[in-house]
Amino acid sequence: MCAKPISAVEGGAWIHACRIGALDGRAILPVFVAGRHLVLVRDGDGIFAAERACPHEGADLALGHCSGGRLFCPRHAAWFALTDGAVSPGWFFRDLHTYPTRRKGGDIQVRIESDG
Numbered sequence: 001m002c003a004k005p006i007s008a009v010e011g012g013a014w015i016h017a018c019r020i021g022a023l024d025g026r027a028i029l030p031v032f033v034a035g036r037h038l039v040l041v042r043d044g045d046g047i048f049a050a051e052r053a054c055p056h057e058g059a060d061l062a063l064g065h066c067s068g069g070r071l072f073c074p075r076h077a078a079w080f081a082l083t084d085g086a087v088s089p090g091w092f093f094r095d096l097h098t099y100p101t102r103r104k105g106g107d108i109q110v111r112i113e114s115d116g
Helices: none
Strands: 006-011 014-017 030-034 036-045 046-051 066-067 070-072 079-081 101-104 107-113
Touching: 014 030, 014 036, 014 101, 030 107, 036 066, 036 107, 046 101
Parallel strands: none
Antiparallel strands: 006 014, 014 107, 030 036, 036 046, 066 070, 070 079, 101 107
8 A cells, every 4th residue: 555654753644655666777767656647766775856847847756867866857958965955056946845764674665744
């Protein structure tokens, strides 16, 4: 099952995003978690989660690419730091919203904060 709360943690919950094997052979995987369209990004040994739409003009970041700790927008070549969503120098729009991830057993979970 997808998007099932795992445990409440400090005002948020760890939500199942996918099995780890879903990222085999892929660097970017679009997922739908707790009503949010996200991308999971594998960079080296790290797995990162971020909102799927570029904050500039809504380009689908699942069609981008990642390299060196950065997720590149397919439309504008702007990039975002995978660790905190910071936008590349020279662009003047908000940072990409990122989400903590963890591996639990054979699953990847994303931490979704409560809206309240």
